[in-house]
């Protein structure tokens with residue numbers, strides 16, 4: 001689901017600088033959201049785009065969208081562009097940072113000496129949801145592409161979590177609904193509830209809906225019982241079978257409804273150690289919390 005910005009709207013947005021934002025704890029302040037909204041909704045065509053975005057992410061839409069902001073990224077300074085993207089994001093849900101020591105937008109660069117399968121590693125980043133081990137994971141995870149892998153790797157992958165679950169056997173679904181899974185550590189995180197350990201992958205009270213609380217990274221990094229691990233491996237295989245993939249381009253802004261889609265990334269191309277850090281692939285990540293009563297927080 002790709003959404004392009006008409007060129008007249010691009011031109012108007014370039015002429016409408018937004019002020020710096022304020023935070024209220026780890027959330028974007030209400031006053032900033034109102035200020036951005038007033039400014040942006042006065043731009044003809046803006047509300048059509050945000051309506052299309054919300055449609056793609058909830059209701060009958062797919063559950064993810066890519067807003068193509070490449071021309072705006074080129075025309076605006078980094079700070080002005082980030083404010084504008086924050087304004088688009090705030091039309092979907094409330095931007096926040098779960099990491100108290102990070103700014104609202106978190107850098108995902110490339111670190112050659114990190115666990116290759118984790119965020120900012122160079123390897124295959126397997127299907128997952130972000131903040132999987134919080135009782136309230138972010139409703140949306142969003143990724144803004146700043147720079148491509150100059151060597152050509154790093155294709156994004158997405159898969160419909162409920163469709164993958166529906167292809168599993170009933171026995172495997174029953175195993176996945178048991179509180180037998182755990183992943184990672186939980187330290188000093190804001191806005192995502194409490195640590196959830198162990199957790200069920202499927203929410204038995206909400207079949208076909210809700211989070212599919214899964215990360216394929218648990219298959220190698222968590223101690224799981226044999227039967228539960230096998231069921232989780234089946235799910236990981238179904239996610240791959242149903243995946244869609246494409247290369248995010250500079251200025252592309254991917255928004256994923258975490259109740260519907262899981263995401264990941266193919267490996268970066270080999271040879272990252274030959275690329276200066278400042279030239280390596282760079283994404284910026286932002287999380288969103290659905291507003292109460294907007295229908296997508298079910």
Ligand SMILES: O=C(O)CCC(=O)C(=O)O
Nearest residue numbers: 108119120125130264265
């Ligand atoms: O590098 C990417 O494209 C995705 C990274 C990711 O999913 C994460 O860091 O949580």
Ligand SMILES: [Fe+2]
Nearest residue numbers: 128129130263
């Ligand atoms: Fe992620």
